[in-house]
Amino acid sequence: MNQTLVDLLERNLVHAETFEGRFDDVQDGQRPDAVTVCCSDSRVLQDGMWDNDRPGQLFTCANIGNRVVQRTAEGEVVSGDVLYPIAHTGTELAIVVGHTGCGAVTATYDQLTEGLSEPPGIEHSIGLLAPQLQDGVEALPDGIDRETAINRLVEYNVDRQVELLVESDDVPDSVTAVGVVYDFQDVYSGRRGEVHVVNVDGTRAVDALRRAYPELADRVNRLWEYDR
Template identity: 70%
Template sequence: MDQTIVDLLKRNADHAEEFRDRFDDMQDSQRPAVVTVCCSDSRVLQDHMWENDEPGHVFTCANIGNRVSQRTDAGAVVSGDVLYPIVHTDTETAIVVGHTGCGAVTAAYDAITGDGASEPAGIEHCIGLLTPHLEAGVEALPTDVSRTEAINRLVEYNVDRQVAALVEIEEVPDSVDVVGVVYDFQDVYSERRGEVHVVNVDGETEVDVLRDTHSEIAARIERRWTY
């Protein structure tokens, strides 16, 4: 057996010992407080970024590019992965989690600018779901911006587009708070690697407005780009 599997199973045994009593109140149902939509990236630690070790608290979804939409025969719809806890478990907070240096955003940027490489069909499909949302953002980028800065600005722009999709859809009640954040491990926002920075709340992106409205988290509200 591959040593990676052996090591993972050993760690799981430790996990099972530690968590053995933590499922007693939720073996038959769940009522998560928040649903998060994160990027499928090994550097984005979905639960650990919140220091969460409580089963049933965070309903985690992940895909490349932290997308909230999927394509169906009827057209684009908000993914059932995201809607399920909102519709069925009374979850009233949704957080879209982008991250600095996102590979999916980079691939979409390259596809839009004509520099994209050929990808397997499944990856091509996922990137194709991102590119329509990012085209206007790419067009709005300053001509003198570096590639690295362009990607990180588009990370915010992509978070904004995903938040907008949730805010605008009828199935997400107005009572649900929709928050967009960026997880930073590249010292883009600060030197505190692993810190989450709020960039959007319910579609509002103006930093001063957000800080005035949400003064309790003012220090955590920051954007790289206002377009």
């Protein structure tokens, strides 16, 4: 047997011992405080970034490129993974979590600028991101280096996903949609693992966000304040 699996199962015993008494309040259902939409990336510690150790607090979704959209016969809609806690458990906070150096954003950038060949499943996911990033790629300044371009587009993608939530008829007005970027590459502040707020309900101007949400002022940061 793969030794990694053996090791993981041994570590699960530690988890089970630690959490044994923490599931009592969620035996009959869940009412998570927030739904988070993270990127499927092994470097993104989806509950760990919030220091969360309480079962039932966060409804965590993950996919390539932290997308909130899925394609159906009726067209593109908010993904059921994201919508479920909003529609059925009363969750009123949705957090889209992008991250620095995102591989999905990088792949989409490469597809839009140079063409890219991927297996069909990955191609499908990139195909859902590409329409959201096309305008962002075109708006990048001339001469920008690749790393900076990617991290600007990470923000741009987060903005577009928040916009999709805000504009969806399936998401009630009572839901607050927040966009953040998880930084583990010293891009924003030099504190690895810190989360930076870049968008709240479609507002993305740093000064406006800091005025509107003074309690978040020191956590609001952006790399790119573009016109659109």
